[in-house]
Amino acid sequence: MTNIHQMMSALKEKGLYREDFKHLSSEQAHKVEMEGKETILLGSNNYLGLCSDIRLKEAAIDATVKYGVGSGGSRLTTGSYDLHRALERKIADFKGTQASLIFNTGYMANVGVISSLCDRKWAIFSDKNNHASIVDGCLLNGSRLVRYKHCDMGDLERKIIEHRGSSNLIVTDGVFSMDGDVAPLDCIVKLAKKYGAITMVDDAHGVGVLGEKGSGTVSHFRVDDEIDIQMGTLSKAIGSIGGYVAGKQCFIDYFRNFARSFIYSTSLPPASIAASLKAIEIIENEDSKRVHLLKMANGFKNKLTDAGFIVSDTITPIIPVIIGDAQKAVEISKSLLQEGIFIPAIRPPTVSNGTSRLRLSLMATHTDYELEYVFDKLVFHAKRLGVIEG
Structure with a gap:
């Protein structure tokens, strides 16, 4: 038991501790009710929005x-x-x-x-x-x-x-x-x-x-x-x-x-x-869903890159924003959640040390207004923590 407690303490010190789950009270969609609050969901693999079709x-x-x-x-x-x-x-x-x-x-x-x-x-x-x-x-x-x-x-x-x-x-x-x-x-x-x-x-x-x-x-x-x-x-x-x-x-x-x-x-x-x-x-x-999704994802990725974020090269709706430091990634994710945006922070051992990231995954059902709001809040908190200049 002592060894287990030590391992858990070490995880917390490194910013790698996985906290309790985020519970949804609505269907899996571009907007969900998460812990009683309306939240834009950018952490789902429901790429075409079919979970709620x-x-x-x-x-x-x-x-x-x-x-x-x-x-x-x-x-x-x-x-x-x-x-x-x-x-x-x-x-x-x-x-x-x-x-x-x-x-x-x-x-x-x-x-x-x-x-x-x-x-x-x-x-x-x-x-x-x-x-x-x-x-x-x-x-x-x-x-x-x-x-x-x-x-x-x-x-x-x-x-x-x-x-x-x-x-x-x-x-x-x-x-x-x-x-x-x-x-x-x-x-x-x-x-x-x-x-x-x-x-x-x-x-x-x-x-x-x-x-x-x-x-x-x-x-x-x-x-x-x-x-x-x-x-x-x-x-x-x-x-x-x-x-x-x-x-x-x-x-x-x-x-x-x-x-x-x-x-x-x-x-x-x-x-x-x-x-x-x-x-x-x-x-x-229905090719239109897929075509729209890929076009939207490419545009959002380019917008993040232009703002100074390090973004993995991707042609898919998975857009990893590299933060580097695990604790900063977690802090940005928590701050965004308070603003009604859920983007999970991905840390070691899921990814390599020094490459902690925010993993954005877009759905075909996200709106331009929602993505504009997400972009503004992401830029604000990234600048606040010195992740990008500004």
Whole structure:
């Protein structure tokens, strides 16, 4: 117990302590009621605003009336519905693959896929900034984990030459959640072909945002037929809950039989599956939301840069404003919350030391007036703390 208290005290001294949750009392939207106060939400992955779309609500209600609120068991016992089959077919068509398999979360998809596919004979080459669920999946199976410098293809090739095993996997985020930048999938595919490696992309933050009809980063780079495994989530732009893996039928059959996080979990409830089906249909047929979102995000990013902020280079609605010092990042976030703006402060260990940031994530439903207000308040508090000049 003494050691636990010491560790918690050290976190607080460094400005890294995670305080209590911010509780919402309204639907996930561009404006929410947070702790009893109307707040502009800039910390959500609800990029297209579909969490509160009436069409998803109606789909979920209809499914609940027909199927009930729970699924009753694992997909391999009694928990598999015709809705699950329909969504897996929909995802495969959307992603341009032969088949797909639904998991309960993106985390469970990554852990289940990587830990079941690889063993001690494998070498896994993972981008240094990959999501924690990728890293955890790699560590579970006893394979050799080799982390290459972020989006550095020279370093990746050097490490493949040095560390490759009898079987090899290159795994990367498509869009990096804390940086907003995009992995060079075209270059990764070339290296994979050259050295005989399997490729896997976590496209959680790319779906709905990039690619033809919003199908993701694989489509954005036009390497649909060359990425072996596409993983994604149903909880971000799709606005529901769950994860999935898509690819060739042989991979999907394998994961159905060996991915423990799939086999031993009660399946997602029908309401969530129905909402995801409706969301993908909307994304495929309503490009205007995505086009508007990307244009708005690019304009806001440029405005922040012109004001003197250090902003990561991004073509996505994720806009990281680098503050550097963790305590300053937290203080700005708290000050903004008092002004009715929620932007989370992201600190180590989620990001590297000295790169603490405010992670802004825009929704297609944010208004120009709201973003102007956010900009003015952000500039004011950044100047007050000496983050930018003025």
